[in-house]
Amino acid sequence: MGAPDGERLGPYRLLSTLGTGGFGEVHLALDPEGHTVAVKILHPQVAADATALARLAREVETMRRVEGPHVAEVLDASLEGARPYLVTRYVQGRPLSAVVAGDGPVEGDDLVRLARGLAEALVAVHAAGVVHRDLKPANVILTDGEPVVIDFGIACALDSVSVTVSGVILGTPGYLAPEVIEGTGSGAETDLFSFGATLAYAATGRHPFGTGPASAVGYRVVHQAPDLEGVPGWLEPVLQECLRREPAVRPVAGELLDRLGAAGPAVRAAIPRPRSSPVATRVHESVGGREPAEVQDVALHEAGGSAGAVQELTTREWRRGRRPVSGRLSAEEFRERRRVVLHRRWVIGTGLLVSLMAATAREPLPEVSLLLLTVYGLVTLIDAAIALFARRNRPRMIVDLGSAAGAIALWAALGAFFSTLTLALALGTVVSVLVAILIAS
Incomplete structure (x- = not known):
């Protein structure tokens, strides 16, 4: 057959x-x-x-x-x-x-x-x-x-x-x-x-x-x-x-x-x-149709x-919506956690780079310095506002606001303690490393 x-x-x-x-x-x-x-x-x-x-x-x-x-x-x-x-x-x-x-x-x-x-x-x-x-x-x-x-x-x-x-x-x-x-x-x-x-x-x-x-x-x-x-x-x-x-x-x-x-x-x-x-047993049972104990x-x-x-x-026992205590994540939970990690790395890393660039351009090109900080601040504020309306993304809002404030503080500190030449050399080194990483990947 x-x-x-x-x-x-x-x-x-x-x-x-x-x-x-x-x-x-x-x-x-x-x-x-x-x-x-x-x-x-x-x-x-x-x-x-x-x-x-x-x-x-x-x-x-x-x-x-x-x-x-x-x-x-x-x-x-x-x-x-x-x-x-x-x-x-x-x-x-x-x-x-x-x-x-x-x-x-x-x-x-x-x-x-x-x-x-x-x-x-x-x-x-x-x-x-x-x-x-x-x-x-x-x-x-x-x-x-x-x-x-x-x-x-x-x-x-x-x-x-x-x-x-x-x-x-x-x-x-x-x-x-x-x-x-x-x-x-x-x-x-x-x-x-x-x-x-x-x-x-x-x-x-x-x-x-x-x-x-x-x-x-x-x-x-x-x-x-x-x-x-x-x-x-x-x-x-x-x-x-x-x-x-x-x-x-x-x-x-x-x-x-x-x-x-x-x-x-x-x-x-x-x-x-x-x-x-x-044998030891500790059980919190549901009574009268109530929900069982959370754990x-x-x-x-x-x-x-x-x-x-x-x-x-x-x-x-775990209630619906809570992750099992075994630590295993579903595919959707894994993707969501991965997105959170990538977002945090991108916002913080971009903030560090923008602060260094703005501090380098502070004396010779003050307008460019302020423009870089302004653009970065606006982008993070917009992203924080989106996270605020999506109530489950409040940690993302905190990362955005913290990164914006940190970028301004770092820009002020770098400009106050380092010369323009030193900052330019540091910026060149960072950019070279990033380009090398991109080429290698």
């Missing part, structure tokens, strides 16, 4: 094969506007099932309403003809299964980001009335440390007897909920079980229900407890609740957001520090290493 590179499928031009899954072959492709997308061409046995395709066609419009940074949105679909296909947002990254297999378990703040991102993805999927039903490490793509869930809704939509008989296994043993294995139905609770199993694998590097034949793994899912040894202490209670056998007692995705801090406060795991004292310190313990040493993890 493999499609050659460069072939056109509808309005899409296939570029290369990304991989093959249980339901189809995925290709990197270009849409008519030249944007990269992922095109999944359904396997022949799936395409031959009219009932499954009809169900998928009904689900596509619902799936297209799922939006969020942690889901690969369905953009288009063509379910008629010899080769039906789905088009989703292309996510460049590595599957969680490959990351864990190659780099080992996910730890620390990366594990927190993974848990939060998966919870946010499930909230978006379930809010649209879609059930993923095949959440597993291979269906989670990590891009810049953030997870993106792919293939949501496809397993549920293609759940039909003829498709299963044709060879497609609906779901992965060890990540399917007990109710799916026993054939008693599936709902949003099913995804919560898969969420717990996927995070357990990410945190430990082991499949929580072991390996082996699908029947053996399925038996362990239904009748045995998951292997959570090595899961951090802050995460283990959450996974135990998600991996409960009874669907009704599992938490919903929105509750996970509250627990993991993605719906307002964000839980950030600090670097573990060896400690042997008892919440919780000392948590986890068993560390083969020696079983007790360690303490400190987590903090």
